Amino acid sequence: MAWVPNEEGKELAAPLPISGVSEIKEVKLYEMEASPPCVMVRSFLAYAGIAHQSILVSMPGKKEIKWSKYKKVPIVTVNGLQINDSYIIFKELSRIIFGRQLSESESRQVHEVTYGLLLAYEAEIFGNEESRSRFIATFLKGNCCFTCFIVPLIRHMLSKAPAKIKKSNPGLKSLDEYGKKIRSEMAGTFIGGSQPGPVDVMVWGLVEQARHIEVKTMESWLSRTDLMPWFKNMDGIMSSKKSIW
Ligand SMILES: N[C@@H](CCC(=O)N[C@@H](CS)C(=O)NCC(=O)O)C(=O)O
Structure with a gap:
């Protein structure tokens, strides 16, 4: 049967025919x-x-x-x-x-990061003029030839993003609420238990994105939500991997 790609938030019609x-x-x-x-x-x-x-x-x-x-x-x-x-x-x-299906709670957490924490983070950084500018500077890599007309366009789009995100996600909680929930559900040194799971990598990626665009949002979030020790462990693991930049 022909492969059918999924829509946003919707499961695939069939799993990838790949097991390892x-x-x-x-x-x-x-x-x-x-x-x-x-x-x-x-x-x-x-x-x-x-x-x-x-x-x-x-x-x-x-x-x-x-x-x-x-x-x-x-x-x-x-x-x-x-x-x-x-x-x-x-x-x-x-x-x-x-090599295994995610548990029900892991699937829920993966969903909560994509449709909760990630959106709360975007609403926060795009709601702030300085972090918006820092984001744009990195974002424009790969768009260099269009830079002149793209900057005001993207600046405008991003300034509208927080209101748009909140309107389409009326139940969206604060960044700290998501962080505290993650902290309370930690299954060990990592969110996934004694070893990192998918949610560890997702949250590390968000913190790393903030660090890369040089905004302090996630660093202070880690301190406020008592997730800094977790992050340091995760950062140690990720520093042994290929750089994502
Ligand atoms: N739920 C999606 C959201 C993807 C998303 O909103 N991507 C943005 C970039 S961060 C995009 O492609 N925006 C362009 C557009 O909406 O036209 C995911 O987590 O992958």
């Missing part, structure tokens, strides 16, 4: 370098040591994903099969990388 990392022949990641969900997915590939080709998608035309019905990033293709949305990408790749 050794069966992965080719991975392409369509992304924007500083986009938080793209950074999370890139972190996961780095964590698992899966080589991939990065295709930077340029705004506003997104010509690199003209072929796709789904128009957001990240998009991943594994052996030519397309998966959309960091939530589904994490769920699907977790099965292959960890």
Whole structure:
């Protein structure tokens, strides 16, 4: 049967016909370098040591994903099969990388990071003029030739983002509420237990994105939510992996 890519937030019609990392022949990641969900997915590939080709998608035309019905990033293709949305990408790749289905609570946490923590973080950084500018500086990599007209356009779009995010996610909680919940659910040294699980990599990716664009939002969040010791352990592990930048 022909492969059917998923819609945002929707499960795949069928699982990837791949059961282990050794069966992965080719991975392409369509992304924007500083986009938080793209950074999370890139972190996961780095964590698992899966080589991939990065295709930077340029705004506003997104010509690199003209072929796709789904128009957001990240998009991943594994052996030519397309998966959309960091939530589904994490769920699907977790099965292959960890060699098991995620537990019900892990799946819920992966969902809560994509549709909670990540959005609360975006609403916070895009609601602040200085962090918006820092984001734009990194975001424009890969769009250089359009820089002149793109900067005001993206600046305008991003300034509207917090209101848009809150309107489409009326139940969105504060960054700290998500952090405290994660802290209270930690199953060991890591969120996933004695070893990192997918949620550890996702949250590390968000903190790393903030560090890369030089905003303090996540660093102070780690202190306020008592997650700094966790982060240091996770950062130690990620420093032994291929850089995501
Ligand atoms: N739920 C999706 C959200 C993806 C998303 O909103 N991506 C943004 C970049 S951070 C995008 O592609 N925006 C362009 C657009 O919406 O046209 C995920 O987690 O992957």
